[in-house]
Amino acid sequence: MKDTFIAEKDVDQKTVKIAARDVQVWYGDNHAIKDVNVDIEDKTVTAFIGPSGCGKSTFLRCINRMNDTIDICRVTGDIRIDGEDIYDRKVDPVQLRAKVGMVFQKPNPFPKSIYDNVAYGPRIHGLSRNKAELDEIVERALKRAAIWNEVKDRLTAPGTGLSGGQQQRLCIARAVATEPEVLLMDEPCSALDPIATAQVEELIDELRQNYSVVIVTHSMQQAARVSQKTAFFHLGHLVEFGETDKIFTAPEDERTESYITGRIG
Amino acid sequence: MPLFWLFIIVLVIALLGYFAGRMRVMQGAGGDRRNMHSLPSYYGGNVAIKGAAPALLLMLLWMLIQPFYVNYTVSNQIPDSAIADSSSRNLVLSEVRRTANGLDLAVQTGALTSDDANDAQANIADITAALKEAGAVLTSDITQPVLSAAQSYRSMNATGYTLMSVAVIIVAVLGVRWGLREARPEFRARNVVEQAVRWLLIAAASIAVLTTLGIVLSLVFNTIEFFRLYPAVDFFFGTNWAPSFSGRGGSSDLGVIPLLWGTFYISIVALAVAIPIGLFAAVYLSEYASHGVRSVAKPLLEILAGIPTIVYGLFALLTVGPLLVSVFGRDGLGIMQAGTAVVTAGLVMGIMLIPFVSSLSDDIINAVPQALRDGSYGLGATKSETIKQVVLPAALPGIVGAILLAASRAIGETMIVVLGAGAAARLSLNPFDAMTTVTAKIVSQLTGDADFASPEALVAFALGMTLFVITLALNIFALFIVRKYREQYD
Numbered sequence: 001m002k003d004t005f006i007a008e009k010d011v012d013q014k015t016v017k018i019a020a021r022d023v024q025v026w027y028g029d030n031h032a033i034k035d036v037n038v039d040i041e042d043k044t045v046t047a048f049i050g051p052s053g054c055g056k057s058t059f060l061r062c063i064n065r066m067n068d069t070i071d072i073c074r075v076t077g078d079i080r081i082d083g084e085d086i087y088d089r090k091v092d093p094v095q096l097r098a099k100v101g102m103v104f105q106k107p108n109p110f111p112k113s114i115y116d117n118v119a120y121g122p123r124i125h126g127l128s129r130n131k132a133e134l135d136e137i138v139e140r141a142l143k144r145a146a147i148w149n150e151v152k153d154r155l156t157a158p159g160t161g162l163s164g165g166q167q168q169r170l171c172i173a174r175a176v177a178t179e180p181e182v183l184l185m186d187e188p189c190s191a192l193d194p195i196a197t198a199q200v201e202e203l204i205d206e207l208r209q210n211y212s213v214v215i216v217t218h219s220m221q222q223a224a225r226v227s228q229k230t231a232f233f234h235l236g237h238l239v240e241f242g243e244t245d246k247i248f249t250a251p252e253d254e255r256t257e258s259y260i261t262g263r264i265g
Numbered sequence: 266m267p268l269f270w271l272f273i274i275v276l277v278i279a280l281l282g283y284f285a286g287r288m289r290v291m292q293g294a295g296g297d298r299r300n301m302h303s304l305p306s307y308y309g310g311n312v313a314i315k316g317a318a319p320a321l322l323l324m325l326l327w328m329l330i331q332p333f334y335v336n337y338t339v340s341n342q343i344p345d346s347a348i349a350d351s352s353s354r355n356l357v358l359s360e361v362r363r364t365a366n367g368l369d370l371a372v373q374t375g376a377l378t379s380d381d382a383n384d385a386q387a388n389i390a391d392i393t394a395a396l397k398e399a400g401a402v403l404t405s406d407i408t409q410p411v412l413s414a415a416q417s418y419r420s421m422n423a424t425g426y427t428l429m430s431v432a433v434i435i436v437a438v439l440g441v442r443w444g445l446r447e448a449r450p451e452f453r454a455r456n457v458v459e460q461a462v463r464w465l466l467i468a469a470a471s472i473a474v475l476t477t478l479g480i481v482l483s484l485v486f487n488t489i490e491f492f493r494l495y496p497a498v499d500f501f502f503g504t505n506w507a508p509s510f511s512g513r514g515g516s517s518d519l520g521v522i523p524l525l526w527g528t529f530y531i532s533i534v535a536l537a538v539a540i541p542i543g544l545f546a547a548v549y550l551s552e553y554a555s556h557g558v559r560s561v562a563k564p565l566l567e568i569l570a571g572i573p574t575i576v577y578g579l580f581a582l583l584t585v586g587p588l589l590v591s592v593f594g595r596d597g598l599g600i601m602q603a604g605t606a607v608v609t610a611g612l613v614m615g616i617m618l619i620p621f622v623s624s625l626s627d628d629i630i631n632a633v634p635q636a637l638r639d640g641s642y643g644l645g646a647t648k649s650e651t652i653k654q655v656v657l658p659a660a661l662p663g664i665v666g667a668i669l670l671a672a673s674r675a676i677g678e679t680m681i682v683v684l685g686a687g688a689a690a691r692l693s694l695n696p697f698d699a700m701t702t703v704t705a706k707i708v709s710q711l712t713g714d715a716d717f718a719s720p721e722a723l724v725a726f727a728l729g730m731t732l733f734v735i736t737l738a739l740n741i742f743a744l745f746i747v748r749k750y751r752e753q754y755d
Contacts, residue, residue: 098645108636121644
């Protein structure tokens with residue numbers, strides 16, 4: 001593992017994976033997201049930064065319709081993945097979520113064995129025809145999440161017995177195993193120590209080759225390290241969106257500058 | 266009544282002590298709370314504890330010891346000549362106590378003046394007449410030695426209680442004075458009060474533990490007594506239950522197997538009803554129901570748990586039994602003889618157990634962290650997949666606990682069995698037969714007029730012991746299951 005890890009910053013012109021237009025979110029009477037327009041590119045790491053309560057997690061949860069599980073939440077506007085409106089009546093949120101994987105803030109392995117944790121998604125979506133194929137999927141996912149070497153001898157041990165960093169990588173393996181096209185990460189390193197954080201960040205950069213990754217983070221250093229694009233949210237508005245280098249070196253908006261220099265937030 | 270008043274007096278003294286202690290320490294500290302070690306109420310509490318605790322303890326001890334002392338002295342007063350050959354000193358003593366109580370009663374109702382009752386020269390015939398008029402229970406005519414013993418019994422008790430009242434009040438007052446002397450600002454009153462509270466808690470805990478111990482011991486000793494009269498092998502392996510109440514043992518068959526079989530059969534039917542319904546209801550309430558439905562439905566379900574079991578018994582006897590007979594009985598399928606049967610009791614008991622299973626399981630399912638559900642939804646699982654594969658496995662240990670709790674209830678249930686399943690001890694596989702359980706037989710063995718020392722009555726303790734061991738084993742098994750399969754989720 002490299003001591004200082006900096007992701008590549010050169011961004012090629014890529015296709016737009018997720019396009020959001022005039023997205024509004026209400027929690028009851030609370031207007032949490034206001035007029036958000038953003039184009040998230042394929043095979044890119046996009047970071048959402050901003051102070052607490054600015055709506056970045058809320059917006060992230062709109063992308064795979066996790067907000068549907070909250071009764072009082074209401075979403076309007078238009079979010080398209082590959083040109084398809086995900087809030088269309090015809091779209092089954094369950095299928096959408098299989099395509100848009102999610103990793104949560106706190107590692108939440110199921111109280112099952114490591115193997116069953118990773119095999120959970122492939123099993124419910126019927127991605128394998130037999131045991132051998134499932135074994136292969138599990139191994140590939142664990143390898144991709146850079147945890148295979150640590151757990152290959154104890155796949156039947158409970159996933160909850162792993163350390164925090166291992167648990168989070170297990171959760172990433174679990175998300176990757178269903179072969180999603182987009183991977184959403186909601187502060188995936190906030191419960192991890194610096195070493196585990198570095199492992200996860202390295203992993204995120206590798207995942208970029210196959211997926212469009214969206215990561216919410218409180219750490220501006222982390223956003224600078226792992227992302228190619230950065231979006232700055234403030235009080236429910238998307239203030240600024242652009243190349244990470246540009247956001248951190250020459251922000252256009254005053255508020256962005258205040259936030260990244262530590263004056264607000 | 267005087268005892269009650271004495272108690273009140275001690276409490277009043279303690280209460281006065283409380284306020285006096287508070288006031289005194291406030292004066293001592295110059296009215297400023299910051300000059301004292303503890304809050305003023307702790308100083309008051311200290312005085313009240315010192316006033317009440319020793320006094321009440323003395324009262325308790327006195328009441329425990331006085332009867333022994335009085336009995337001993339009175340018993341020595343009775344001359345040997347007054348004890349008939351067929352009798353014993355103890356029997357005469359209880360006659361003395363009855364006479365003394367009769368005298369109390371007679372004085373109370375006005376049949377005798379208190380002077381007459383205490384008159385050593387009183388006419389025995391007059392006294393007897395007066396006692397009978399007052400309605401006192403006497404087994405034979407009073408003799409002179411019994412009467413004088415009864416009179417001294419009364420006077421000793423009276424002086425005893427007077428002495429006790431005086432002593433208790435003196436102790437209370439002294440205690441309050443002791444506490445008041447301590448009511449100085451630098452005294453650590455809070456520590457003392459907290460120590461006293463600790464002792465109170467220890468006392469409460471030991472009462473609970475000692476009572477359990479006492480119950481178990483009484484079961485054990487009576488069971489041993491039973492096995493002295495009746496061979497244990499015949500009890501545990503006998504397949505016939507036919508107690509006879511005519512003779513003194515010998516002709517009874519007291520095999521426990523038919524009763525255990527009835528217990529298990531009825532419990533299994535009950536659990537087969539309660540577990541699926543209760544579990545599904547819990548899943549619906551905790552996962553699918555909207556907030557409004559849940560807030561109405563859950564209390565409604567819990568009302569089921571509040572219905573007395575005798576009412577369930579009536580329901581079994583008057584509604585479910587006849588209903589089943591009309592379907593399976595002579596007019597229907599012809600496989601059911603009468604309304605009292607295993608299915609009747611099992612069904613009704615199952616209904617009784619639904620809230621136990623559903624309410625506990627509901628709480629346990631609710632305790633599964635939302636993060637686990639989110640994780641599953643985030644992978645594209647549906648609600649039902651999430652419940653089946655994540656929520657229920659995570660909640661399993663608790664659900665098993667709820668089921669075993671319901672099983673213990675089912676095994677210990679009596680009234681529904683008495684009214685719903687009949688009283689015939691029978692070894693049969695047919696659920697439409699009448700059967701009975703261990704608990705129902707305990708009731709019927711103890712509610713006859715059998716001699717309490719006969720095996721027919723003592724068998725109740727052996728049955729109780731068997732039941733106790735079974736439920737204990739079930740609980741230990743439940744703990745083992747829960748530990749082994751616990752899936753920690755954080």
